[in-house]
Amino acid sequence: MNGAPRGATERMKKKPVSEPQEPVSHPQAGRLSLRLSSTLESVAEVEAAAQELAFAAGLDEDERFGVALAAREAAVNAVVHGNQLDPARQIAAGFENTGAALLITLADQGKGFNPDLLPDPLAAENLLRGSGRGILLIRFFMDEVHFRQLQPGTGLTLVKRLAPAGGKHKALPPRASSAG
Amino acid sequence: MALTIAFREVGDVTVLDLNGRITLGEGSVQLREATHGLIGKGGRNILLNLEQVNHIDSSGLGELVSAYTAARNQHGEVKLLNPARKVHELLQVTKLSTVFDIRDEEVSAIASFSR
Numbered sequence: 593m594n595g596a597p598r599g600a601t602e603r604m605k606k607k608p609v610s611e612p613q614e615p616v617s618h619p620q621a622g623r624l625s626l627r628l629s630s631t632l633e634s635v636a637e638v639e640a641a642a643q644e645l646a647f648a649a650g651l652d653e654d655e656r657f658g659v660a661l662a663a664r665e666a667a668v669n670a671v672v673h674g675n676q677l678d679p680a681r682q683i684a685a686g687f688e689n690t691g692a693a694l695l696i697t698l699a700d701q702g703k704g705f706n707p708d709l710l711p712d713p714l715a716a717e718n719l720l721r722g723s724g725r726g727i728l729l730i731r732f733f734m735d736e737v738h739f740r741q742l743q744p745g746t747g748l749t750l751v752k753r754l755a756p757a758g759g760k761h762k763a764l765p766p767r768a769s770s771a772g
Numbered sequence: 773m774a775l776t777i778a779f780r781e782v783g784d785v786t787v788l789d790l791n792g793r794i795t796l797g798e799g800s801v802q803l804r805e806a807t808h809g810l811i812g813k814g815g816r817n818i819l820l821n822l823e824q825v826n827h828i829d830s831s832g833l834g835e836l837v838s839a840y841t842a843a844r845n846q847h848g849e850v851k852l853l854n855p856a857r858k859v860h861e862l863l864q865v866t867k868l869s870t871v872f873d874i875r876d877e878e879v880s881a882i883a884s885f886s887r
Contacts (some may be wrong), residue, residue: 632796632797635796635797636797636798650872654858656857657827661827661829664795665829665830668796668829668830668831672796676812692884713866714866715866717869719837719867719868719871720837720840720841721834721837721869722834722835722837722838723830723831723834725830725833725834725866726828726829726830728830728865728866729829729862729865732865
């Protein structure tokens, strides 16, 4: 029913899908913009779009996992914490391969928040909290994370730099022998 | 893929074989209902077999913690068995690896529960 977002997603999916190439090459520039309702289905759509973006950029499985998880956490923040699952509010999501980096943007229409005021989930007194780890995971898997206060809402930009051939993500240990 | 949960009793330990995703809207609720249901019925020793859990997010990690604290409040324990590499990494990143007893072998995991 929501023709524009679905059409945009379909355009993205029409790209031929192949296994990631040699270390990392990123010839497939492009941008996808979505406006989505404040639902958990939208979270899944953001995660899938990020996964596709990372796949098209030639990132390996571990890196794709990290990018998709970071996008998912950002979408959960936008939908649940920002828009509070309010059907009258939407989120905007953007996915872009600039050739040098993957950019994922999320914007909600909530009250906004100051990420510097969030409790440290790694502090001993917070380890047994049931929530509050999403931004930690986003920061872990992405190279840069930028917050913006909107009127209203919060904007978030996630940056995953595309390493030159032979480069490797900082976070994940090398995969066990993938000799080939 | 949604989460499926199979229950096994091994002595006085309940093993939950989890398969699929533990994420918000796709498994976190099932995990909460399963673990809190068990604990509510007096189950004290729970071993969560994570070998076939291929994805977890912060909500899923929160549910693991919730099960841990609920069991501990009933003088029980929740332990983790054989998390897949990516899940194990997330446990390390969040320092939950310092909270949970994480085992890689079921027999010794069962034996490690206090009686």
